[in-house]
Amino acid sequence: MKKMLMATAATALMAGSAFAAGHAKEVKIGVILGFTGPIESLTPSMADGAEMAMKEVSDSGLLLDGATVTSVRADSTCIDAAAATAAAERLITSDKVDGIMGADCSGVTGAILTNVAVPNGVVMISPSATSPGLSHMNNEDNGLFFRTSPSDARQGVVITEVLMDQGIKEVAVTYTNNDYGKGLADSFQAAFEEAGGTVTINAAHEDGKADYSAEVGALASAGGERLVVAGYVDQGGSGVVRAALDSGAFDTFHFPDGMISAKLLENFGSEIDGSSGAHPSPSPELAEAFGNLVDGAFDHTSPFTPESYDAAALMMLAMQAAGSKDSNDYKSKIMDVANAPGEKIGVGELAKGLQILKDGGEIDYVGATGVELIGPGEAAGTYREISFDDGKDNTARFR
Amino acid sequence: MDFLNAIVALLNFVVVPATVYGSQLALGALGVTLIYGILRFSNFAHGDTMAFGAMVTILVTWAMQAAGMSFGVLPTALLALPFGILGAIALVLLTDRVVYRFYRAQKAKPVILVIVSMGVMFIYNGLIRFIIGPNDQRFADGARFIISHRDFKEMTGLREGLAIKTTQGITVIVAVLCVLALFYFLNRTKTGKSMRAYSDNEDLALLSGINPERVVMVTWIIVAALATIAGTLYGLDKSYKPFVFLQLLLPVFAAAIVGGLGNPLGAIAGGFVIAFSEVLVTYAWKKVANYVLPEALAPDGLAQLLSTDYKFAVSFVILLIVLLFRPTGLFAGKSV
Numbered sequence: 001m002k003k004m005l006m007a008t009a010a011t012a013l014m015a016g017s018a019f020a021a022g023h024a025k026e027v028k029i030g031v032i033l034g035f036t037g038p039i040e041s042l043t044p045s046m047a048d049g050a051e052m053a054m055k056e057v058s059d060s061g062l063l064l065d066g067a068t069v070t071s072v073r074a075d076s077t078c079i080d081a082a083a084a085t086a087a088a089e090r091l092i093t094s095d096k097v098d099g100i101m102g103a104d105c106s107g108v109t110g111a112i113l114t115n116v117a118v119p120n121g122v123v124m125i126s127p128s129a130t131s132p133g134l135s136h137m138n139n140e141d142n143g144l145f146f147r148t149s150p151s152d153a154r155q156g157v158v159i160t161e162v163l164m165d166q167g168i169k170e171v172a173v174t175y176t177n178n179d180y181g182k183g184l185a186d187s188f189q190a191a192f193e194e195a196g197g198t199v200t201i202n203a204a205h206e207d208g209k210a211d212y213s214a215e216v217g218a219l220a221s222a223g224g225e226r227l228v229v230a231g232y233v234d235q236g237g238s239g240v241v242r243a244a245l246d247s248g249a250f251d252t253f254h255f256p257d258g259m260i261s262a263k264l265l266e267n268f269g270s271e272i273d274g275s276s277g278a279h280p281s282p283s284p285e286l287a288e289a290f291g292n293l294v295d296g297a298f299d300h301t302s303p304f305t306p307e308s309y310d311a312a313a314l315m316m317l318a319m320q321a322a323g324s325k326d327s328n329d330y331k332s333k334i335m336d337v338a339n340a341p342g343e344k345i346g347v348g349e350l351a352k353g354l355q356i357l358k359d360g361g362e363i364d365y366v367g368a369t370g371v372e373l374i375g376p377g378e379a380a381g382t383y384r385e386i387s388f389d390d391g392k393d394n395t396a397r398f399r
Numbered sequence: 400m401d402f403l404n405a406i407v408a409l410l411n412f413v414v415v416p417a418t419v420y421g422s423q424l425a426l427g428a429l430g431v432t433l434i435y436g437i438l439r440f441s442n443f444a445h446g447d448t449m450a451f452g453a454m455v456t457i458l459v460t461w462a463m464q465a466a467g468m469s470f471g472v473l474p475t476a477l478l479a480l481p482f483g484i485l486g487a488i489a490l491v492l493l494t495d496r497v498v499y500r501f502y503r504a505q506k507a508k509p510v511i512l513v514i515v516s517m518g519v520m521f522i523y524n525g526l527i528r529f530i531i532g533p534n535d536q537r538f539a540d541g542a543r544f545i546i547s548h549r550d551f552k553e554m555t556g557l558r559e560g561l562a563i564k565t566t567q568g569i570t571v572i573v574a575v576l577c578v579l580a581l582f583y584f585l586n587r588t589k590t591g592k593s594m595r596a597y598s599d600n601e602d603l604a605l606l607s608g609i610n611p612e613r614v615v616m617v618t619w620i621i622v623a624a625l626a627t628i629a630g631t632l633y634g635l636d637k638s639y640k641p642f643v644f645l646q647l648l649l650p651v652f653a654a655a656i657v658g659g660l661g662n663p664l665g666a667i668a669g670g671f672v673i674a675f676s677e678v679l680v681t682y683a684w685k686k687v688a689n690y691v692l693p694e695a696l697a698p699d700g701l702a703q704l705l706s707t708d709y710k711f712a713v714s715f716v717i718l719l720i721v722l723l724f725r726p727t728g729l730f731a732g733k734s735v
Contacts, residue, residue, distance in 0.1 A: 177708070201683070201701060204708055209646075210637035211420070214681050215707045217412035221683035222701055239638070247411055248548025248560040 027069045027325050029054060029312060030091035032102035032112065034078030039104060042305075046127060047073060048298040049305040049368075050101045050312035053350065057316045060351035062358060064325060069316060076103040081111035088116040098325040099123045099315045101308065106131035106179075113145050123327040123334070125315055127307035132183045136376045143331050148307040148314065148371055150280055150381025152180070156187030158278050158383045158399060159228065159254060160195050166276065170198045171254070172224035174215065174240055176231040177204040184230045184256060200224045207235035212243040220249030226275075228254045233261045238268075245271055252276075260386065260393075270391035277386035282306060282369045283398050286347075286382075290368040293348045306347075306368030307379075313350055313367055314338055320357045338373040340364045405690035407559040411548070417678040418671075419567045419636060422574035425670030426629035427647065428654035429581065429663055430622040436598040436661035437618045438499070440512035445626060446648035447523035450641050451490055452627025453634045454531050456483030457538045464540065472542040472565065476635055483631060487623040494519055495619055503615075527641045536639045541565060566636040577628055578667060581621070585663065590617055598661065646711075650677070653714035657721045659728025668729060673714050681707045 031050050033043040054069040063069065072095045074087040084103060091097045100122055103109040109129040117124045118141060125146045126134075132153035136145060163171060173189060175181035181204070189199045201222035205215050219227060219240075227250040231237025237259050244250045245268070253272060255264065257279035264272075282290075287301070290309070294300040315330075317337040322330035337353075342362030345353040353363045365371055372380040385396040427449060434442040442448075459479035463469075470478050498519060502512055544550075545568050548560025585591040590613075597604040597614045605611060630644065637643075654673045658665025684702035692698075705713070721729065 203706065206708070208640070208642065210633070210640060210643040213412070213416040213420075214678055214710055217416070217678065218681065218683040218701070218703060218707055220412055221408075221686040221703075223686065246543075246564060247416075247562050248552075249412075 025064075025067045027063065027067050027316070027319065028072055028095060028097045029069060029315060030072050030074060030088070030095065030097035030100040030102070031312075032074040032076045032084070032088055032091060032100055033104045034108070035073070035075045037076075037078035037080075039078050042302055043104065045298045045300070045302040045305045046104070046308040047071075049294075049300070049308035050127075052294065052297070053309045053312040053316070056348070056350045057313075057354065060354060062351055062354035063316055063320055064323070067325070072097055074102075076105070076108045076112070078105040078108060081108055084108035085111050085115045088112040092116060092120045092122055097122070098319070099125070099327060099330075101125055101127070101312045101315065104128045104304070106134060110134055113141060117144055118142055121327055123315065123318075123331050125311040125334070127311045128304040131179065132187050133179075135378060139376070141376075143377070144327065146311075146314070146334055146373065146377040148310045148369060148379045149304065150379045150383075151187075151375075152184045153187040153191075154374075154378070154381055155184060155256060155278070155280070155383070156189075156191040158381075158385075159188050159256060160191040160197065161399065162276050162278055162385055163192070163226065163254060164195055164197065168225045169196070170200060170224045171226045171228050172200050172219045172222050172250070173202045173228045173230065174205050174219060175202070176236055176258070177206055180258065181230045185228075188228060188230070198224075205231065205236045205240055207232065209236060209239065212236065212239045213247065215240060216243040216247055216249050219244065220247065224250075226250065226252050226254055228256070229259055230256050231258060233259045233263045233267075238264070241268065241272070254278075255386075265388075265391065265393060272388050273390065275388045276396075277388070277393065278383045278399075279386075280381045281384040281398075282382055286366075286368060286370055290347050309347065310365075310367040310369055310371050314365060314371065317345075317350070317353055317357065317363065317365060320354050335373050335377060337363055338365050338371050401690045404557055404559045405687045407551075407555075407557055407561050408686050408690065411559065411561045413675075413678050413682055415561075415563060415567060417675045419570050420678070421671035421674030422570050423629055423633045423636070423670075424650055424654045424674055425667040426574055426577060426625055426632070427651035428658065428666035428670050429578070430625040430629070431651055431655040432658070432661055432663060432666040433618055433622055433625075435655070436663075437594060437614065438503075438512075440509045440516065441652070441660075442622075443513065443516045443648065444494075444520040444523055445622075445651065446644040447520050447527065447641075448487060448491060448623060448626040449630030449633070449647070450527050450644035451523055451630075452483045452487035452623065453630035453639055453644075454483075454527055454641075455486030456480055456627065456631045457531070457536055457634070457639060459483065460538045464538075470541060473569065474539050474541045474566065474635055476538055476631055477569070480628065480631055484624045484627045487627040488620050490523075491619045491623045492616065495615065524641070524645070531641070533641055536634075538639065539566065539635050564636070566632070570632045570636055573628060573632060577625065581625075581663065584621075590614075594618060649711060650674075650714045653718045656718055657728055659730040662728065662730045665728050665730030672729070673717065676717055677710050677713045680704050680713050681710055 031047050035043050051071045057063050058068045074091050076084040103112050106129040109126050123144050128149050130152050132151050135151050173185050175185035189202050229237050253275040255277035260277050260279045290306050291300045318330040318333040319325050321333040342364040345363050345365050347368045356363050370382050374380045383399050386393045387396045431445050456479045459482040460476045463475050469475050542565050545563045548562040551561045593609045594614050650673050654669035655666050658669025689697045
């Protein structure tokens with residue numbers, strides 16, 4: 001038995017070193033997304049976006065003296081933390097990936113990060129996890145986790161800016177009673193109060209009820225110049241707005257991303273004139289540039305697809321800047337390549353960026369979404385601010 | 400002036416919604432209490448009977464709207480209501496014939512009938528979802544408001560507005576008419592008297608020559624009519640979603656039990672007790688207090704006893720308290 005163990009260990013060692021030697025010029029990036037599960041309709045184009053960036057870099061032949069980049073896909077399922085952890089474990093131990101582009105949903109992303117990525121010391125860049133719970137302010141993630149989508153905490157700050165710019169100092173907040181609603185409502189309240197505003201009430205509403213008059217009664221009693229509805233347009237959010245309009249409790253509202261949809265105008269039309277809204281969305285110029293690059297190969301307007309391209313691109317640019325594909329070497333470079341100073345690098349200009357880095361220069365990666373990493377390494381995000389007038393939603397500005 | 404503002408705020412956010420909700424609960428609880436008094440079991444399928452009647456009404460309303468018919472400022476659904484009632488009557492009579500009659504003939508215990516009614520509830524559930532689907536349906540039309548909060552403010556010059564929706568007015572008026580008609584029927588007509596006799600003492604009623612099958616049939620017809628009216632009014636005023644009627648079952652039963660099961664007067668009182676306490680306990684009194692109290696005494700907080708999340712818990716607490724002190728309900732009904 002002992003001999004058997006020795007032999008196995010020896011074989012494993014040899015195989016390992018042979019593997020490492022044979023693939024020195026190959027960079028492997030794990031793409032772990034929910035190819036099955038609730039967001040399976042979004043993930044194929046997200047993966048395509050990431051792999052397009054990898055192909056661009058491989059074709060340039062500039063990364064780490066001509067390394068090729070290959071993608072290894074794995075299924076995060078979006079909801080099953082155990083399955084996602086096992087898939088990520090496989091990526092790292094058997095496929096030996098040099099970084100992970102993923103995961104997608106906040107829950108499984110947290111699970112993979114704490115159970116697999118941090119213990120193994122592998123960088124993770126998520127294109128789509130937005131939970132404020134994933135912001136590692138005290139470096140619990142060893143500086144390994146980044147995301148190219150904004151945290152909902154950021155949205156709280158954006159709502160605060162939108163309202164403050166309009167001179168609104170006192171608002172009531174209602175949120176749908178789940179992780180998204182509560183996280184957003186709490187982060188908004190913190191940001192708004194820090195900026196000198198007052199949140200008169202921060203009350204939950206349950207989705208799927210017929211009657212919200214009691215909820216609106218409490219909101220009306222607390223008062224406020226505007227009602228922030230952190231809910232879903234297909235669910236209780238619209239019910240609360242309807243009851244508030246009918247009883248005259250509030251005339252104007254602020255709508256976060258869960259409420260922005262064509263359905264909102266269909267439901268309320270010009271009744272919500274004077275309200276505001278904001279949701280994450282790249283500026284039209286960036287969206288067009290990305291669309292031209294994709295050129296119809298897949299759906300470039302699908303949510304989080306440009307974020308996926310950026311996540312993969314950032315990882316490879318950081319490797320180039322560090323001159324190494326070891327996570328612990330390049331993790332500290334991700335912020336450097338994403339932010340100023342340096343030459344701006346847009347989509348389709350990865351070769352240029354790699355060349356500058358190779359020559360010892362600095363770059364400021366803009367990419368498909370205008371990446372700007374803040375705080376513990378998450379995108380500041382570009383938000384489209386909306387004003388509602390005459391029954392239409394108009395883009396007021398981008399922030 | 401501040402005092403007036405306080406009263407208007409209270410009317411707008413407490414009295415009007417609670418009165419309307421109470422009327423809807425009372426109509427629902429009347430159906431439950433009639434079944435309990437005459438057929439002697441708690442009918443858990445009542446919520447879905449309401450949903451079914453309202454569904455037929457909605458389908459007929461859509462047909463009428465498509466054909467260009469309307470009822471002026473009133474919702475078209477009122478015209479379609481008789482068809483909904485007919486549909487619900489057909490359904491409950493069929494159910495009685497196929498299901499309940501079998502257990503009645505066996506003299507099944509009430510608890511068995513309760514379980515049977517839950518089975519019926521699930522079948523109705525499936526039937527409704529099969530026909531109209533689980534989603535929200537909109538069928539209200541006509542004028543939205545009797546008086547809107549903006550008009551009210553302009554008329555009176557007060558700072559607080561008072562809004563009364565057309566559907567809210569209709570709900571209260573229809574509920575009052577239904578209750579009057581029901582009490583006239585129970586107290587003044589021969590059939591109604593025979594129903595009450597059957598309810599009070601079954602054996603004595605049978606001996607005096609009352610036909611039990613006829614009493615049962617009339618009861619189902621009345622219950623189906625009440626359920627359809629309650630369901631349609633609730634759907635008109637709020638929104639029609641099949642699942643909501645399942646949730647409505649809780650306050651409806653609470654109302655019937657608080658008032659005293661089997662006692663129609665109690666069902667009405669119970670409906671209003673439940674509705675007002677749900678709204679009053681979860682209302683934030685800050686605004687009203689700020690108007691009435693002098694500045695020094697005005698509360699800083701919301702002055703809210705319970706968060707609105709606990710709305711449904713209020714009905715249960717009241718149910719518990721009433722049953723502890725008066726096991727037969729406020730208006731001596733049958734003990735449960």
